[in-house]
Amino acid sequence: MPTFRAPRGTRDLLPDEAARFNRFARVARDLAERYGYRPIETPLFEQAAVFERGLGEVTDVVEKELFRIAPRTEDSEAWALRPEPTAGIVRAYVQHGMHTWPQPVRLSMMGPMFRYDRPQAGRYRQFWQFDVEAIGDPGPAIDAEIVELGLRFYAEVGVRGAEVLVNSIGDPVCRPAYLGVLTSYYRRRAIDLPPTDRDRLERNVLRLLDSKDPAMAAINAAAPRITDHLCDACAAHLAGLRAHLDALGVPYRMAPGLVRGLDYYTRTAFEFYVAGREGQQQAIGGGGRYDGLVELLGGRPTPGIGFGVGLDRVALVLDEQANVAGARADAVDSGDLGTLDVVVVSADPDDTVGRLRVATEIRAAGLHARADLGRRKLGRQLEAASRDGAHFAVILGDELATGHVQIRDLEAGTQRAVATSDLARELARAVKAHRHG
RNA sequence: GUGGCCUUAGCUCAACUGGCAGAGCAUCGGAUUGUGGCUCCGAAGGUUACGGGUUCAAGCCCCGUAGGCCACCCCA
Structure with missing residues (x-):
């Protein structure tokens, strides 16, 4: 509790x-x-x-x-x-x-x-x-x-x-004249009115017209209509x-x-x-x-x-x-559930700076991206990314040494290495193709 | 404001006529240290809404309170 x-x-x-x-x-x-x-x-x-x-x-x-x-x-x-x-x-x-x-x-x-x-x-x-x-x-x-x-x-x-x-x-x-007509109509039938409706007769006569009590159906059907007055x-x-x-x-x-x-x-x-x-x-x-x-x-x-x-x-x-x-x-039809294009994950649990930096760069290109900032192993990060509905993951690994990262298509299960300098452009193209495909 | 039904883990629900509170899903971790969706193993998670009462013993019975739902009143 x-x-x-x-x-x-x-x-x-x-x-x-x-x-x-x-x-x-x-x-x-x-x-x-x-x-x-x-x-x-x-x-x-x-x-x-x-x-x-x-x-x-x-x-x-x-x-x-x-x-x-x-x-x-x-x-x-x-x-x-x-x-x-x-x-x-x-x-x-x-x-x-x-x-x-x-x-x-x-x-x-x-x-x-x-x-x-x-x-x-x-x-x-x-x-x-x-x-x-x-x-x-x-x-x-x-x-x-x-x-x-x-x-x-x-x-x-x-x-x-x-x-x-x-x-x-x-x-x-x-309306005042109609209310008079209506009130006298119901007063003549007051003994047939259910208790709540008898109250309404004094409080707000108009309410009687849409009473939910079945006993009122016949009485209301014959009641004077405002549209006639x-x-x-x-x-x-x-x-x-x-x-x-x-x-x-x-x-x-x-x-x-x-x-x-x-x-x-x-x-x-x-x-x-x-x-x-x-x-x-x-x-x-x-x-x-x-x-x-x-x-x-x-x-x-x-x-x-x-x-x-x-x-x-x-x-x-x-x-x-x-x-x-x-x-x-x-x-789903109208995209209420939110869209996440990319999650940036890393094989190095300590490299939070790299993940933030790359995510920022991707966002600057207009994509929806978040970094996974946890210390979980790579598999867990990919799993979480997938369940968040991301279409792509960017994987930071050893290739960073040669200036490359992996772009992984989480739905197809395929991936390829790209130079970090091309990352934003490549991702933007991939996401665009995905959205229209 | 009036009357009735209901309340067990984050969610959906179990627990024989009172006898030590469980499952599935979700969460977190693991299955020889860079690859998810399947599977397997494990952990955490409850003052049984809250407060009283009856009883050797209460999730279960009684009373009160809170919240939800249903019907009124009324309204969106």
């Missing part, structure tokens, strides 16, 4: 997994760049009020999941680790006067988020998101761009069968989004029960899934429009939309899909 371990709900990303996350970052960065979304980095913590006000005081995220930082002094302000990226980015938008930039401001970020809830597979207290925001465009064309960008990310990262569920949750003009502007917005998605050939499903957990959402709401998976932590990403958030955080009224991709869950899905297709297929 180790004395210390990673805190509950957190985990170490060991090299294979960390390399995979590096690849996610690469894909995310490329994709954002191609779509014109510029990188931004905001602090991992903010004044707690940014989240309390932004996400809503009575949301679960704020009420029980916020990772609060104890004040250092009596008068220091209350901070909290970010539970989601949008509030911080919007805070930055306001603080730095981004309304003076060409609108909309397209931004992208990848990093860890923190929520103090109970861990489960695919649910961590520290988890990673790729996030994209477009602030300053009322849509709906930008909504379609965002949704399409999200689906593109899953495809490029190797997830098969990602799909998007779309809904509109109205805006301050029409949208004001003209919201209805037009939704129609516009659908028209754009259709025109772009983006497949999507309407989900009348889809609700989001944060107060800032208006109109467009969507979540990404992979169909047919077991377990409950199924959403692999989600987002929506937040037309009131900028104003809520002190800016002038400005519309916005964005989404976050749960990278830990993407990794989970890739593992599941790899179990069918062969372990870590995504990793």
Whole structure:
């Protein structure tokens, strides 16, 4: 039993997994760049009020999941680790006067988020998101761009069968009236509601719509739909989004029960899934429009939309899909596992300087090389090199006296002597041939 | 935050109704001192998650704590 371990709900990303996350970052960065979304980095913590006000005081995220930082002094302000990226980015938008930039401001970020809830597979207290925001465009064309960008990310990262569920949750003009209609609908049936759903009736009526209780299926099927109660502007917005998605050939499903957990959402709401998976932590990403958030955080009224991709869950899905297709297929195919071209070994256990010097020279030629600096016998060094995945070994031996070393092809089991002066050039050629062969 | 299941070496797992804790893989070393992947031999590695209790005796039974998992709540 180790004395210390990673805190509950957190985990170490060991090299294979960390390399995979590096690849996610690469894909995310490329994709954002191609779509014109510029990188931004905001602090991992903010004044707690940014989240309390932004996400809503009575949301679960704020009420029980916020990772609060104890004040250092009596008068220091209350901070909290970010539970989601949008509030911080919007805070930055306001603080730095981004309304003076060409609108909309397209931004992208990848990093860890923190929520103090109970861990489960695919649910961590520290988890990673790729996030994209477009602030300053009322849509709906930008909504379609965002949704399409999200689906593109899953495809490029190797997830098969990602799909998007779309809904509109109205805006301050029409949602209050709909909530009234919905509440009275459920109140009339209160005696038929399971206990948790009776609680939800008072806390957050919308949640009832996607209750998992089988007893609710019939009641929910007959419940008034928000899409039938949208004001003209919201209805037009939704129609516009659908028209754009259709025109772009983006497949999507309407989900009348889809609700989001944060107060800032208006109109467009969507979540990404992979169909047919077991377990409950199924959403692999989600987002929506937040037309009131900028104003809520002190800016002038400005519309916005964005989404976050749960990278830990993407990794989970890739593992599941790899179990069918062969372990870590995504990793091998895309070079996640890292490449090592050459290991420099020596017959002389004391010659560490020679091995370092030669490895340095090889690296200068652009190859991936490491020196074996142990005192193990030659065979062991070659064995280790082979298991590290190196294609070649450079062997320093007696030939050094005549200015030569051996280049050994670890897969073919063949080797030849070359002059040290030609080593880098010869190796570069061999590695290049190997990579393309 | 609620309920349930689980925890033995780095990993995957054994150990009859309580009776001295094992294997495979991985790691390290060796098989006459410059050549690996196969094979053989050997070593190291455990307060059986942690803390109590019952018992002559606890990995096994009881209680607590921590962690993991599952279902809720909720969400990525």
